[in-house]
Amino acid sequence: MPHVAQIKVPATYVRGGTSKGVFFCLQELPPSAQVAGAARDALLMRVIGSPDPYGKQIDGMGGATSSTSKTVIISKSSQPDHDIDYLFGQVSIDKAFVDWSGNCGNLSAAVGPIAISKGLVDASRIPQNGILTLRIWQANIGKSIITHVPITNGEVQETGDFELDGVTFPAAEVKLEFIDPAADEDDGAGSSMFPTGNLVDDLEVPGIGTLKATMINAGIPTIFVNAEAIGYTGTELQEAINSDPKALAMFESIRAHGALRMGLISHIDEAAKRQHTPKVAFVAPPAAYTTSSGKLLNAGDCELLVRAMSMGKLHHAMMGTAAVAIGTAAAIPGTLVNTAAGAKARNEVRFGHPSGTLCVGAEATQENGEWKVTKAIMSRSARVLMEGWVRVPGDSF
Incomplete structure (x- = not known):
């Protein structure tokens, strides 16, 4: 009996604030998942390991909690005066759906750093040392987020002495401004x-x-x-x-x-x-x-x-x-x-x-x-945990 091979999808596994999620660049997703719809949802659920009637997400990247059953898609912004488009998908653990109705404030801290590391920000804008300010378009809710990303030696600084309760180890501080965060x-x-x-x-x-x-x-x-x-x-x-x-x-x-x-x-x-x-x-x-x-x-x-x-x-x-x-x-x-x-x-x-x-x-x-x-203003931190590819069966989406 023939079996379908797994495919590899470029991805980055990231802690942002007190959450963890799998980050994707829009243009690196399989073509059918580059647009909203059933194929995209099915791919993200398979990556995370949902739906799982056991509630453990053993066969995926999820951690069986709301804080670790998360996905993010980023791209260069299509909006005026913005740098990055950011779309957040909260994957249900035991049910077959992805909830696109809101933002994740914790993973918002990782959007700027990942966008920089993935080359979505013009290299000429990145200082050798200092703070790079980026304007993010939060596509789920149609709102702007301003992120202040620390840069050391021309690269995103991830380590530091900023402590965040709920996160075991200190890291670099990422300041966030949620602009006009009330409903539209x-x-x-x-x-x-x-x-x-x-x-x-x-x-x-x-x-x-x-x-x-x-x-x-x-x-x-x-x-x-x-x-x-x-x-x-x-x-x-x-x-x-x-x-x-x-x-x-x-x-x-x-x-x-x-x-x-x-x-x-x-x-x-x-x-x-x-x-x-x-x-x-x-x-x-x-x-x-x-x-x-x-x-x-x-x-x-x-x-x-x-x-x-x-x-x-x-x-x-x-x-x-x-x-x-x-x-x-x-x-x-x-x-x-x-x-x-x-x-x-x-x-x-x-x-x-x-x-x-x-x-x-x-x-x-x-x-x-x-x-x-x-x-609204607060500080979080973010750190890349792993980067490379996630694998999913080729017929899963």
């Missing part, structure tokens, strides 16, 4: 940062009750609820929630009903095929807790606590896009996030997550009764 008309929830028109809503969730919720489009659509209202303290680590099927079902119900209220879906059943967005997070005032690495954090080490769900599980640290939502909401008086952080006017906030703390800034203003955010 194409995002499915209108142009308002608060799609319901309210800073806080009463969100009715059958079987759970009515919860106070801040539903915001900034960075990524996010639903914030108070930890206390759902029986938590905000100091929880992954095992406290991910090992509890009832808790996971509760969060998915909150997510689905919030998505409907935000206008992201038109029927509650559609939430199952939109796993990447919106996110659900719960907030609480500062308190002492021990992180997942065993480090003791005191209440004074942060200004609020946040725990966030990603692809149906509690995230081990914090998604970069959700951090943008946190920073934005913290800057706006009256939101649940701002209230948990002490109800103060602020343009940056340090919050505690399961792996430690993170500081994110946001510039928010109110115009004609509408809140606007011009940009």
Whole structure:
């Protein structure tokens, strides 16, 4: 019986922030995968090892978590005044689909460095030593990201002393600016940062009750609820929630009903095929807790606590896009996030997550009764783990 040979596809395996993903250059993909559609999705799923009913992604590059089941496609930008086009695909672990509905803020840190190393940036622009600033077009959500990439001896600097909670080893700092990160008309929830028109809503969730919720489009659509209202303290680590099927079902119900209220879906059943967005997070005032690495954090080490769900599980640290939502909401008086952080006017906030703390800034203003955010700012790091080719069976896409 004849067997189909494997093919090789050029790829780079990268850590960006607290995530890992497989990066591709658009023009290096097989022709059928260079355009959006079933062939591209099938290729990326086979690369990552999905769908996997065992939930392990053993036969692929994925790491069986939402943070490690990710793909990125980059190319020279087709947009005016931009350098790189960046498309992010969140691959479902146990189901056969790729979610293209949002960005990955963590992997955003790796886009500039990989684009430089792959020759997508004119060599004449790269300094011998210093910082190279690039403008990235985030194609999933139609937004701009400005990245500041450190350069040493004419090459991307990856090592350094910048420490990021949730990442074991230090690396070089990559500063990111998410420009005008609130929703556009194409995002499915209108142009308002608060799609319901309210800073806080009463969100009715059958079987759970009515919860106070801040539903915001900034960075990524996010639903914030108070930890206390759902029986938590905000100091929880992954095992406290991910090992509890009832808790996971509760969060998915909150997510689905919030998505409907935000206008992201038109029927509650559609939430199952939109796993990447919106996110659900719960907030609480500062308190002492021990992180997942065993480090003791005191209440004074942060200004609020946040725990966030990603692809149906509690995230081990914090998604970069959700951090943008946190920073934005913290800057706006009256939101649940701002209230948990002490109800103060602020343009940056340090919050505690399961792996430690993170500081994110946001510039928010109110115009004609509408809140606007011009940009959100944070630092991440990125490092190439492996480069070469990934192999997939030739008939898998």
